[in-house]
Amino acid sequence: METTRLIIFIIACGCILFGYFRLLSDEQGHVDLNNYRFTGGLGKVLYGVFEGLRDLLAAEVSSESVSACAIYAGIILFILGFSL
Numbered sequence: 001m002e003t004t005r006l007i008i009f010i011i012a013c014g015c016i017l018f019g020y021f022r023l024l025s026d027e028q029g030h031v032d033l034n035n036y037r038f039t040g041g042l043g044k045v046l047y048g049v050f051e052g053l054r055d056l057l058a059a060e061v062s063s064e065s066v067s068a069c070a071i072y073a074g075i076i077l078f079i080l081g082f083s084l
Contacts, residue, residue: 001084004084005081005084008077008080008081008084009077009078009081011074011077012073012074012075012077012078012081013074014074015070015071015073015074015077016070016071016074016075018067018070019049019066019067019068019069019070019071019074020045020067020071022063022066022067022070023041023044023045023048023049023064023067024041024044024045048064048067048068049064049067049068049071051064051068052064052065052066052067052068052069053065053068055068056068056069
């Protein structure tokens, strides 16, 4: 049971990091670390998740919606892992 929880937590971390880094990177895949030194780009990530949710509700597929899905999947997996 513990190994199952551990696997779920690792997958959840991977999903959240995937979505987080997709929202922080620009079109060329670069992350300007000087802009995100103190906050970690949290405002940009939250705005991207909000925009992604709006795109998902409008049934549009965009890079923000894919990132939002990955972050939501990670959160759901964390909740599932803690409830086991």
